[in-house]
Amino acid sequence: MAVPIPFSEPPYLCGLPSPYYTPELRKWQKACKAFIGEHLTPFAMEWETEETVPEHLFEVFSKNHMLIPALPAPLPVKELKACGIHDILGAVKVEDFTYFHNLIYNDEMARSGLAGPGGSITTGMAFGVPCLLKFASKELKDKYLPDLFWGRTRTCIAITEPDAGSDVANIRTEAKKSSDGKKYIINGAKKWITNGIWSDYAPMAVRTGGPGGGGLSLLWVPLKNYPGVTMRRLKVSGQISAGTTYIELDDVEVPAENLIGQEGMGMRYIMTNFNHERLTIAASATRQARVALSAAFEYCLKREAFGKPLMEQPVVRHRLAKAGSILESHWAWVEQFVYQMTQLPKAVADVELGGLTAACKANAAHVFKECADTAALLFGGNGYTRTGQGAIAEKMWREVHGIRVPGGSEDVMLDLMVRQLVKNFQRKTKELEKEGAAKL
Structure with missing residues (x-):
C-alpha cells in the first residue's frame, strides 16, 4: 500500500490514533471508498469536463442504497424498513447509522476533488427529502417516500430566487x-x-x-x-x-x-435542515481542499526550478505549511461538530450549534480557497491550464465560490454565528439570574 501524500488523507487514515473511528466506522469507510471508487471517483474529471453525468450513475447509487447516507442522521429507520431497506452495502444497518457515517460518506463522495459529479445525485436526498420526512402528512409521505428512497423519482430543494438568496x-x-x-x-x-x-x-x-x-x-x-x-x-x-x-x-x-x-411554517421548516446542509458542505469542501493541497505537495516534490526541486525552496514549504495547518485545524473542528451532533438531542443541537455550524461552513470555504490558491500558484502555468497535470488545480479553483455562496453566503454565515452566540449568551444569562433569584 502506498504511503499517503502529506495532507491527502485525514489523520485517522494515515495510521494516527483517533477517539472517534471505531472498527465499525472503519469498515464503513472501506466499503464507501470501494463503491465510490468503482462507480464515481475515476470518472469525475471526465464528467465534469463534459458538464453532465450519465443516467446510470443515479441508478447504480439508488439500487445499492448509496443515496440514503446523504440524509441527516439518525436515518428514518421505520420508513426505510417499510420500504425494504435494512442496511447499506452490508456495512451498516440503517438503525446504526450516525453522523460519523455521514461524515465518512461525504468525505469519500468528494475524493475526486470535484463537487459536481457527486452533488448531481445526492443533493435532492440530502436537502430535499428531509422536509418531506419531517413535516409532511402521512398521506404525502406514503405516496412519495418509497419512490424517492429507491431512486424511482428524484427531487431537489427549491428555495433560492433571483432576488432572494441568503435572504x-x-x-x-x-x-x-x-x-x-x-x-x-x-x-x-x-x-x-x-x-x-x-x-x-x-x-x-x-x-x-x-x-x-x-x-x-x-x-x-x-x-x-x-x-x-x-x-x-x-x-x-x-x-x-x-x-x-x-x-x-x-x-x-x-x-x-x-x-x-x-x-x-415554511421558514421554520427550512431552517431545521440548515445544520445538516452546512455540515455536509463543510465536510465535502475539506476533502476538496485536501485534494488540491496534496496535489500541489506531490508536484513540488518532483518539479524542478532553479536547479532543484520546488520543495527545496523555503517559500514553497512556507506556503504549503500555511495551507496545511489551517486544513488540519479545520478538519479537527468538523470532527468535533460531528461528535457533538451524535451526543446532543436534535432540538438542543439546533440551538447550540446552529450559528457555529454556519461559521464552520464559512471557514471551510476559507480553507478551501487557501488550498486552491496554493495549488494554482505552485502549479504555475500548469495550474492555469484546463488539461494536463495541473487540470485538477484549475478546476477546483473555479469551484471555490460554489462553497462560499450556496448554503448561506459567507458573510451572512459569519454574522449569523455572532448573532446566535449573543442570543444564546443572553438567554443563558437570564436563566442563571432567574435561578439565582429563585434560590434567594
Whole structure:
C-alpha cells in the first residue's frame, strides 16, 4: 500500500490514533471508498469536463442504497424498513447509522476533488427529502417516500430566487389558494437550483401570506414535464455537472394536500435542515481542499526550478505549511461538530450549534480557497491550464465560490454565528439570574 501524500488523507487514515473511528466506522469507510471508487471517483474529471453525468450513475447509487447516507442522521429507520431497506452495502444497518457515517460518506463522495459529479445525485436526498420526512402528512409521505428512497423519482430543494438568496424571508414566489380551496396556483421563479433539471418534484418555498418569514410555506411541487413549469440549465463557474437550474412557474396548479405541514411554517421548516446542509458542505469542501493541497505537495516534490526541486525552496514549504495547518485545524473542528451532533438531542443541537455550524461552513470555504490558491500558484502555468497535470488545480479553483455562496453566503454565515452566540449568551444569562433569584 502506498504511503499517503502529506495532507491527502485525514489523520485517522494515515495510521494516527483517533477517539472517534471505531472498527465499525472503519469498515464503513472501506466499503464507501470501494463503491465510490468503482462507480464515481475515476470518472469525475471526465464528467465534469463534459458538464453532465450519465443516467446510470443515479441508478447504480439508488439500487445499492448509496443515496440514503446523504440524509441527516439518525436515518428514518421505520420508513426505510417499510420500504425494504435494512442496511447499506452490508456495512451498516440503517438503525446504526450516525453522523460519523455521514461524515465518512461525504468525505469519500468528494475524493475526486470535484463537487459536481457527486452533488448531481445526492443533493435532492440530502436537502430535499428531509422536509418531506419531517413535516409532511402521512398521506404525502406514503405516496412519495418509497419512490424517492429507491431512486424511482428524484427531487431537489427549491428555495433560492433571483432576488432572494441568503435572504430567505424575502422570497417572492407566490402560491394563492383557488376559490374552491382545492389547489394552490403558483407564480414566480427559482434560480441556482442544484439538480433541478433532473427532478420530478421539489419541496418549494412559496409565499402564502404576508411579508417576512411568517408568510412562507412549503409545497411539494411537481417539476419535470408539469404544466406551467419551465426549466433550463444555468452555466456556472464550477460544479457544472451538478445541473444548476432556473425554474419558472406560470400558473402552476398544485393540489392543496401537497402543502407540507402548516401554512406560514415554511421558514421554520427550512431552517431545521440548515445544520445538516452546512455540515455536509463543510465536510465535502475539506476533502476538496485536501485534494488540491496534496496535489500541489506531490508536484513540488518532483518539479524542478532553479536547479532543484520546488520543495527545496523555503517559500514553497512556507506556503504549503500555511495551507496545511489551517486544513488540519479545520478538519479537527468538523470532527468535533460531528461528535457533538451524535451526543446532543436534535432540538438542543439546533440551538447550540446552529450559528457555529454556519461559521464552520464559512471557514471551510476559507480553507478551501487557501488550498486552491496554493495549488494554482505552485502549479504555475500548469495550474492555469484546463488539461494536463495541473487540470485538477484549475478546476477546483473555479469551484471555490460554489462553497462560499450556496448554503448561506459567507458573510451572512459569519454574522449569523455572532448573532446566535449573543442570543444564546443572553438567554443563558437570564436563566442563571432567574435561578439565582429563585434560590434567594
